[in-house]
Amino acid sequence: MKLLWNTNRNLPDIATNINEERIIFWGNYHFKNSSPWILNLLSRIQIEQIDSLKNLNKNEDIIVVDNLIGLKESFYFELSNKVKRIYLVHLGDEGGSEKKDLVYSLCEHVWRTFYLPNFRIIKNISCIPIGYKSSVPKTKVDISDKKYIWNFMGTTHGSSRYDLLNKHADLNPHFTNLTGDFAGKNSLDTSEYYNVMNNSIFTLVPHGYFHPETYRLYESLECGSIPIIENPHNFFEDFLPNNPLPKITSWVESSDFIKNHINRKDELNKLSNKINSWWITHKESLKKEFLRINDI
Amino acid sequence: MIFNNTEFNNVYNLIKKDELNEANKILIKLRSSFVLHPDYLFLMSLLLIKSKRTYLAIDAALLSLKVDNTETVLKKHGYENSSDELIEERYLFLISMFKKIKNLELVDILETTMKNKNPISFLIYLEKIMPGIRLKNKL
Numbered sequence: 303m304k305l306l307w308n309t310n311r312n313l314p315d316i317a318t319n320i321n322e323e324r325i326i327f328w329g330n331y332h333f334k335n336s337s338p339w340i341l342n343l344l345s346r347i348q349i350e351q352i353d354s355l356k357n358l359n360k361n362e363d364i365i366v367v368d369n370l371i372g373l374k375e376s377f378y379f380e381l382s383n384k385v386k387r388i389y390l391v392h393l394g395d396e397g398g399s400e401k402k403d404l405v406y407s408l409c410e411h412v413w414r415t416f417y418l419p420n421f422r423i424i425k426n427i428s429c430i431p432i433g434y435k436s437s438v439p440k441t442k443v444d445i446s447d448k449k450y451i452w453n454f455m456g457t458t459h460g461s462s463r464y465d466l467l468n469k470h471a472d473l474n475p476h477f478t479n480l481t482g483d484f485a486g487k488n489s490l491d492t493s494e495y496y497n498v499m500n501n502s503i504f505t506l507v508p509h510g511y512f513h514p515e516t517y518r519l520y521e522s523l524e525c526g527s528i529p530i531i532e533n534p535h536n537f538f539e540d541f542l543p544n545n546p547l548p549k550i551t552s553w554v555e556s557s558d559f560i561k562n563h564i565n566r567k568d569e570l571n572k573l574s575n576k577i578n579s580w581w582i583t584h585k586e587s588l589k590k591e592f593l594r595i596n597d598i
Numbered sequence: 599m600i601f602n603n604t605e606f607n608n609v610y611n612l613i614k615k616d617e618l619n620e621a622n623k624i625l626i627k628l629r630s631s632f633v634l635h636p637d638y639l640f641l642m643s644l645l646l647i648k649s650k651r652t653y654l655a656i657d658a659a660l661l662s663l664k665v666d667n668t669e670t671v672l673k674k675h676g677y678e679n680s681s682d683e684l685i686e687e688r689y690l691f692l693i694s695m696f697k698k699i700k701n702l703e704l705v706d707i708l709e710t711t712m713k714n715k716n717p718i719s720f721l722i723y724l725e726k727i728m729p730g731i732r733l734k735n736k737l
Binding site: 457458461463465469482509532535551552 | 651652656657698727728730731
């Protein structure tokens with residue numbers, strides 16, 4: 303099946319306003335950082351990547367990976383007249399507020415990030431994890447060789463992240479890198495970032511700006527660092543059923559959890575293995591689901 | 599009355615009676631006109647805590663306090679300040695939230711702020727410790 307990565311096609315050369323800045327930033331971000339995750343999910347399907355709409359056949363299906371689709375309605379209209387069926391992988395839309403009804407109606411099936419319960423009842427929508435950015439480490443540092451007890455790298459929005467830092471400050475050694483903006487100028491480069499995560503027993507995973515999911519959850523899973531996730535209104539039981547991840551509603555629970563486990567290496571290893579095996583199984587089931595839907 | 603707006607009072611009573619879906623519906627309806635209104639933000643925080651979203655509830659209440667003390671935002675949108683009754687309830691709510699997350703430093707600061715009826719030093723401190731509680735792009 304043909305696959306078109308559309309997040310970074312036809313971007314403006316230079317941004318003339320904040321909106322265009324956002325379009326360019328996220329279009330390129332997803333192309334650079336989301337492709338290993340999405341291509342992994344599609345790995346059971348035979349894919350031919352294309353970069354233009356030329357030579358499409360009216361009897362064939364296409365997978366499009368895209369973001370900010372509300373700005374691209376005419377593209378999808380045109381595409382729907384050129385192919386038999388469109389399968390869309392819709393990235394971004396953290397707040398769930400993007401204009402999408404029209405584009406979704408033109409697609410046979412949509413896989414989208416940033417799960418919300420109301421998407422579950424729509425037959426042609428499946429929700430997928432937001433995934434991890436590219437260049438995950440090939441080898442995982444063993445728990446007993448990790449340098450840090452915990453890490454947090456990212457922006458300090460509001461009370462959750464403030465409380466996270468406050469409640470874990472005395473748990474040493476730890477690593478923090480606080481930034482003003484997502485992927486902002488103080489952010490570590492990808493290899494340093496993954497090196498810290500790979501060297502941390504725990505990665506603290508607070509709520510995102512609008513949505514409970516953040517990339518660091520899946521990045522820590524890829525690195526073998528145990529994520530401790532903020533789980534408001536039991537979001538992660540709903541979205542990732544039967545997951546063995548440590549979940550908290552208040553950061554004091556997390557520091558207590560770490561203090562209780564830090565010297566019990568056997569238990570930590572068991573937990574880490576359990577999480578790793580769950581994550582591998584979960585990814586496999588997502589891949590099968592992609593294949594199943596495309597085979598219908 | 600704690601609110602100057604009848605619909606806000608209505609939402610407040612619904613939240614107190616745990617009729618959260620109904621309260622949420624009205625808040626969604628009011629969102630476009632009142633998204634930055636200090637009383638609207640306080641109602642959001644009351645609704646959020648009912649659904650156990652503690653940190654989001656704290657953020658909404660802190661933003662409510664901040665807007666209520668930012669003349670430019672109030673003027674731009676034609677909003678009135680919160681009533682004295684609501685100001686007190688907001689302090690008590692925040693104090694109870696900080697007790698809940700066991701942050702006694704902020705409990706102390708807020709108790710002093712409430713007693714002095716002057717949140718300026720607290721708001722300056724807030725900018726340092728929680729830089730995301732900001733009005734950037736909202737003015």
